[in-house]
Amino acid sequence: MSTFTGTVTQAARPEGFGRARVFLKRLRSGDEVAHxxxxxxxxxxxxxxxxxxxxxxxxxxxxxxxxxxxxxxxxAWDPVFEHFGxxxxxxxxxxxxxxxxxxxxxxxxxxxxxxxxxxxxxxSDGLTFVVELLAAVxxxxxxxxxxxxxxxxxxxxxxxxxxxxxxxxxxxxxxxYGVGFLAAxxxxxxxxxxxxxxxxxxxxxAVPTEQREAALAVGATRWESTWQVVVPYAxxxxxxxxxxxxxxxxxxxxxxxxxxxxxxxxSASLFAPGYSIAAVIANEFTEATGAAYLQSLIALGLxxxxxxxxxxxxxxxxxxxxxxxxxxx
Amino acid sequence: MRYRSIWRKTVxxxxxxxxxxxxxxxxxxxxxxxxxxxxxxxxxxxWSFLTQLPKPVGEAGGGMANAIVGSGKLLLVAAVAGVPVxxxxxxxxxxxGGKTFSFMVRYTTDLLNGxxxxxxGIFIYTIVVLPMGHFSALAGGLALGVMLIxxxxxxxxxxxxxxxxxxxxxxxxxxxxxxxxxxxxVIPAAFRGIATGVLLSLARVAGETAPLLFTSFSxxxxxxxWSQPIASLPVMIYTYAISPYKSWRQQAxxxxxxxxxxxxxxxxGAHVILSRRHSVQRG
Amino acid sequence: MVxxxxxxxxxxxxxCTHTATNEGGAGHVTLINIAGATxxxxxxSKWFDVYHQMHPTIEINYQSIGSGGGIEQLRAGTVDFxxxxxxxxxxxxxxxxxxxxxxxxxxxxxxxxxxxxGVTEALKFTPQALAGIFLGKITRWNDAAIxxxxxxxxxxxxxxxxxxxxxxxxxxxxxxxxxxxxxxxxKAKVGSNTAVNWPVGLGGKGNEGVSGLVEQTPYSLGYVxxxxxxxxxxxxxxxxxxxxxFIKASLDSVTAAAAGAAEQMAHDIRISITNAPGGDAYPICxxxxxxxxxxxxxxxxxxxxxxxLHWMMTDGQKYTEAxxxxxxxxxxxxxxxxxLAEIQ
Numbered sequence: 001m002s003t004f005t006g007t008v009t010q011a012a013r014p015e016g017f018g019r020a021r022v023f024l025k026r027l028r029s030g031d032e033v034a035h036x037x038x039x040x041x042x043x044x045x046x047x048x049x050x051x052x053x054x055x056x057x058x059x060x061x062x063x064x065x066x067x068x069x070x071x072x073x074x075x076a077w078d079p080v081f082e083h084f085g086x087x088x089x090x091x092x093x094x095x096x097x098x099x100x101x102x103x104x105x106x107x108x109x110x111x112x113x114x115x116x117x118x119x120x121x122x123x124s125d126g127l128t129f130v131v132e133l134l135a136a137v138x139x140x141x142x143x144x145x146x147x148x149x150x151x152x153x154x155x156x157x158x159x160x161x162x163x164x165x166x167x168x169x170x171x172x173x174x175x176x177y178g179v180g181f182l183a184a185x186x187x188x189x190x191x192x193x194x195x196x197x198x199x200x201x202x203x204x205x206a207v208p209t210e211q212r213e214a215a216l217a218v219g220a221t222r223w224e225s226t227w228q229v230v231v232p233y234a235x236x237x238x239x240x241x242x243x244x245x246x247x248x249x250x251x252x253x254x255x256x257x258x259x260x261x262x263x264x265x266x267s268a269s270l271f272a273p274g275y276s277i278a279a280v281i282a283n284e285f286t287e288a289t290g291a292a293y294l295q296s297l298i299a300l301g302l303x304x305x306x307x308x309x310x311x312x313x314x315x316x317x318x319x320x321x322x323x324x325x326x327x328x329x
Numbered sequence: 330m331r332y333r334s335i336w337r338k339t340v341x342x343x344x345x346x347x348x349x350x351x352x353x354x355x356x357x358x359x360x361x362x363x364x365x366x367x368x369x370x371x372x373x374x375x376w377s378f379l380t381q382l383p384k385p386v387g388e389a390g391g392g393m394a395n396a397i398v399g400s401g402k403l404l405l406v407a408a409v410a411g412v413p414v415x416x417x418x419x420x421x422x423x424x425x426g427g428k429t430f431s432f433m434v435r436y437t438t439d440l441l442n443g444x445x446x447x448x449x450g451i452f453i454y455t456i457v458v459l460p461m462g463h464f465s466a467l468a469g470g471l472a473l474g475v476m477l478i479x480x481x482x483x484x485x486x487x488x489x490x491x492x493x494x495x496x497x498x499x500x501x502x503x504x505x506x507x508x509x510x511x512x513x514x515v516i517p518a519a520f521r522g523i524a525t526g527v528l529l530s531l532a533r534v535a536g537e538t539a540p541l542l543f544t545s546f547s548x549x550x551x552x553x554x555w556s557q558p559i560a561s562l563p564v565m566i567y568t569y570a571i572s573p574y575k576s577w578r579q580q581a582x583x584x585x586x587x588x589x590x591x592x593x594x595x596x597x598g599a600h601v602i603l604s605r606r607h608s609v610q611r612g
Numbered sequence: 613m614v615x616x617x618x619x620x621x622x623x624x625x626x627x628c629t630h631t632a633t634n635e636g637g638a639g640h641v642t643l644i645n646i647a648g649a650t651x652x653x654x655x656x657s658k659w660f661d662v663y664h665q666m667h668p669t670i671e672i673n674y675q676s677i678g679s680g681g682g683i684e685q686l687r688a689g690t691v692d693f694x695x696x697x698x699x700x701x702x703x704x705x706x707x708x709x710x711x712x713x714x715x716x717x718x719x720x721x722x723x724x725x726x727x728x729x730g731v732t733e734a735l736k737f738t739p740q741a742l743a744g745i746f747l748g749k750i751t752r753w754n755d756a757a758i759x760x761x762x763x764x765x766x767x768x769x770x771x772x773x774x775x776x777x778x779x780x781x782x783x784x785x786x787x788x789x790x791x792x793x794x795x796x797x798x799k800a801k802v803g804s805n806t807a808v809n810w811p812v813g814l815g816g817k818g819n820e821g822v823s824g825l826v827e828q829t830p831y832s833l834g835y836v837x838x839x840x841x842x843x844x845x846x847x848x849x850x851x852x853x854x855x856x857x858f859i860k861a862s863l864d865s866v867t868a869a870a871a872g873a874a875e876q877m878a879h880d881i882r883i884s885i886t887n888a889p890g891g892d893a894y895p896i897c898x899x900x901x902x903x904x905x906x907x908x909x910x911x912x913x914x915x916x917x918x919x920x921l922h923w924m925m926t927d928g929q930k931y932t933e934a935x936x937x938x939x940x941x942x943x944x945x946x947x948x949x950x951x952l953a954e955i956q
Contacts, residue, residue, distance in 0.1 A: 030506050030508050030509065031506050031507045031508050033508075034425065034507075034508030034511070034512075035421075035425045035508075037417065038417045038418065038420050038421030038424075038425055039421055039425065040417075041413070041414050041417035041418045041421065042417070042418040042421040042422065042426070042430075042431075042434045043434075044414055044418070045414065045418050045434060045437060045438055045441065045478060045482065046433060046434055046437050048441065048475060048478075049437040049440055049441050050437075051452075051456065052441070052444065052448075052449075052452050055452055055455055055456070056448070056452075059455075076809070077809060078808070078809035079780075079805045079806070079807050079808060079809070080802065080803030080804065080805045080808050080809065081803065081809075083809075106351065107351050107354060107355045108351075108355065109351075110347060110348045110350075110351025110352065111348070111351040111352035111354075111355040111356065112352075113348045113351075114345075114348035114349045114351060114352040115352055117348075118345055118348065118349065119349075119352070127352070127356050129596065129600070130356065130359060130360055130363060131355070131356065131359055132525070132528065132529055132532060132596065133363065133532065133589060133592060133593055133596065134359045134362065134363065135529055135532040135533045135536075137362065137363075137366065137536055137585070137589065138536035138537070138538060138562075138563045138566055138567075138585060138588065139536065139537075139538070140538060140563075140566060140567050140570055141366065141536075141566070141570075141585050142362075143817075144570065145362060145365065147821070147824045148824075149365075151828065152828060155828070177773070177814060177829065178828065178829070179814060179816075179825065190358060190359075190362070193355050193358075193359070194359065194529075195480075195529070197355060198525065198529060199484055199487070199525075199526070199529070202484075202488065202521070202522045202525050202526075203487055203488070203491055203522075205522075206488060206491035206492070206519070206522055207491065208493050221337050221338065221340070221341035222341060222345070223340060223341040223344040223345060224337065224340075224341070227344070234491070236487070236490065237487040237488075237490070237491060240483050240484075240486070240487045241483075241487075243439050243442075243483070244439075244442060244479070244480060244483055246443070247439055247440075247442035247443035247479070248442065248443075250443045251442075251443045251444055251445040251446065251448075252445070253445050253446060253447055253539055254538065254539065254567075257778065257779070257817045258817050258821060261814050261815060262778030262814070262815030262816070262817065263778075263810075263813070263814060263815055273814050273815070275778075275815075277445070278445035278447070278448075281445060281447050281448065282445070282447045282539055282779075283778055283779040283780060283807070283817065284779065284780040284806075284807050285447060285451070285678075285680070285681075285780075286542070286677055286678025286679075286680055286681040286780065287678045287679055287680040287681070287779065287780025287781055287782070287806040287807065288680045288780055288806065288807075289679075289680045289683055289700075289704060289806070290704070294680075294684075298451070301444075301445065301448040301451075304443070304444075304445065304448075305440065305443075305444070308439070308440050308443040308444075309436075309440060312436060312439050312440065312443075383657070384661065385654070385657050385658035385661045385662075386654045386657075386658060386935055387658075387934055387935065458690060459688060459690070462689060462690065463645075463690055464645070464690055464691075542677050542681070543677065543681070546645070546647070546675055546677070547673075547675045548673050548675075549657060549660070549661070549671075549673050549674070550643070550664075550671045550673060557643065558643075558645060558673060558675070564675075568650075568653065568675075568676055570820070571650065571818045571819070571820055572653070572654055573654070573819065573837065573839045573840040573842075573843040573844065573936070574654060574843055574935075575843070575844075577654070
C-alpha cells in the first residue's frame, strides 16, 4: 500500500479553494486513496445485492402479474393447477427462525461469556476450535442427524413431556409426529450456535483488560464486571453475531427440509409439520418444469428477501429503542 | 451491607455456573455431533478413498480424490474472490465509513447473508454460467466467494471496532496518516479476530451443496484447469447420501468426515501461524 | 497468505500432473456432460464408467441435478444431453429450437411401503384404496376398502398416517400419474406432477426421508422407489393391476408392464406405462429417458452418443439387474433402434 503515497504526492498541487485544499491534503497523506479503495469494495457488495434483487425481480414476472400482492397472503401451493401463494412458507420461516434464536442466543452468548471470561485460556481455545469446525459440517449431514437423533428424541420424550406440562398452551397441542416446527427450530439452533459463540467470544476477548481491572478495582464481583462492563462494551459485536445467525437461519435449506415435515400449512402448534421458503425452493426448483411454476419459486426467493429486509429493520429498531443509542449498526 | 455482599457473591457464583452450563451444553452437543460423524465416517475411510476416482455401485474400492482436490480448488477461488472484498468493505465500515452509506452497506450485507444458498446458486448461474455457456470451477468458486463475503465483512468490522480508539489516536499523534495508523496499528491488533472470521466463513461455505449444483456442476473424472465442471465433496456427499445403496451411503459418511478433517487441517495450520506471529497480543 | 500460497502450489501441481497424464497417456480426452434425473444416476454412472474403460479417450460425466434441471440445462445448452424421469409434453418440446428425441434407458417402479406393528404379510391394495387413502377419504387401517382384499390379516383400528415425497421428483410423478388414471376424483382434485398439492400427509425429502418417516412412525403408509425398497429390505405391498390380479413389484413384473405398452409406444415413445395392460404387469412403473437432440453439430459427440445408445440397449442392459433396475423389453429396444437413425 505504501506505493500509493509517492505517486499521489507528485500530482498534488494546492489550488485556491478550501475544500479542494483539504481534499488534496488528505490525498497527499494517502487517506483519500485508502478511503476510495475500501469504498469501492463496499460499493461492490451493494451492487451485488442490487443485481441479485434485479435478477429475482425480472425472473418472477409471471407470478407478479398473475397473483400480484395476493401471492404473499395466499395459502395455496398447487403446481398442477398453478395456484401459488407464499403465506404458509413465510409463517414457517418466521416460526422456525424464532425458535432457533430463542434457543441459540442464550446458549451461544452464555457459552461465549464463560469461555471468554471464566474458563482457562487453553481450554477455551480448544473448545472454540471444535465449535468453529461445526460450521463446516454440510447441512445435509445436520439433516441426517436430525432424522436419526433429534426427531426420535422429540417424538418419544420431549414432545410428550411438553404436552403433559404445558399442554394448556395452543403451542403444545395436537398430534405428535416428531417432524415439525420444533424439530426444525432445534436443528437450526444447533447450526447457528457456532456463529454466535465463536464471534461473541472473540469480541469479548477483544475488550481491553483495563475495563475489567477498573471494575474489579472498585469492588465488583467477576460476574458484575462481566455483565455490567465487559458485555455492554462488546454489545455491538455480539448483536452482529446474532444478525449473522439470524440470516443463516432464514436462508437454511437442506437441513430444515429434512425435519420440518414439508406441509404448507399454518398451525399454532409447534408439533405440527410446516414448511419454509428456502426449503420449498430447494425441494422443488430442480424438478420443476413450466415457466409459471419455476417463476413462482423465484418469487418465493424474492418474498424471502423482502422478509429479511423487514426483519432486519425491525431488529435494528428494537435495538435502537431498547438501548436508546446508535450502537445498532 | 453484609447481606448485600452475600447476595452479590451468590449471584456471582450462580451466573458463573449458568454460563458454564451454557458452554457445557453447547460444546457437548457439538462434540457429540462431531464424534458421531467421526465414528461413522472413520469406519468407511480407506487409503483408496483418498487417492482414487469414484467407482460405480457394486465395485469394491473407489474414492473421491477428484472431489477432495475439487473442493480445495473451489475454496481457493472463493477465498481469492471473496475475502479481499469482505476485508476491504469491513475496513471501510469500521474506519472510513460515513453514516448513511455505511448503514446501507451493512444492511445489504445482512440481506446477502440471508439469501438461501440455492438462490445464490441460481443467481451465479444466470450471471456467470449462462454467458459462459458451460459449468465451471470458476463459477462454483464465485458462488461460494459471494456467500462468504457477508461473514468476512461483519466479523472484520466488529473486530476492528473492538480495538480501543486510543491505539489509533496514539499513532495519529505521532504524525501518521489515518490509513497508515489503521494499516500498521489497528489491523494488526485485530488480526486474530479477523482471521477467525475468515476461517469461519471458509468453513461455512466448504459444506455448501446447493450453490454448486448449478455452477460447478460436478464431475466423475478429474477436472484439469478452471473452466470445466468439477467435483466437490458436498455435492458428492449429497448424491451418495440419497442413493438407495448402502455402500454409497457409507462413502457419503466417509466424505463428510474427510471434509471436516480438511477444514480442521486448514484451521490448525492457520492457528499455528497466527499464534507464532501474534502470541504477544493475547492478554 | 503463506498457507494460501502453499495450497495454491499444491493444487496446481496436482491439476498439472493430471492434465499431463490425461494428454500424454491417452491423447486428447473428450468430456461429454449430461444432466438430469436422480433416479438413474447409479446405473448411468456404471454404464459411463464401463464405456470409459472401453473408450479411454471419452469421459461421459452424468450429474443428477434433477429432471427439471436436466431439461432446463439442455435448453440452455450448458450440457450436451439431458435426462428426465418424465417425458416432455408438447408444450415443453415446443420451447426447444431443435427436435428432442426420448430414449428410454431403464425402468423403475414405485411401491407402497408401510409400518404396521404386528403385520408381517405383504398387504394387497386396490387402486381405489390407494387413491382413497391419499385423498384423505379412507382414514383408518380397518376400513373395508383395505380389509376386504386382505382376508386373514388383522388390521388395527388406527389412523393411517400418510407420508409422501416433499421434494419434486419423478417418483411422485409416477405415483400421481397412476392415481390420476385409476381415480377420476384424484385427477380432478389433485392431478399429476413432480410435486402436487397433497390433500393429506407428511412430506419427507427423498426416498430416504419417506422411508425414514415410515420406519419411525407406526401405522404410516408412504411410497418409495422399488430399488430403494429392495436394497433396503423395506416391506411393501402388492397392487391390483388392470387385469384384476394383485402383483408384487419385481424386476420381471415391471419389464412385463413395459412390454404390454410397447404396441402403443410405436406411435409415441413418450406414452405413460402406468396401469399398463398385461396379466403379469405391475401397474405403477415408468421409463426414465435420455433426451437427445436430432441435430448434433459436434461429430465426435454425435458418433459417441449414437455408439453409446446402441451399446446401452444391447450389451449395457446386462448391468441393470445387479443394481435392481428393470431392463428394457426387446419390443421397446426395437423401437429405439429405429429412432437412433434420426440423429444426424
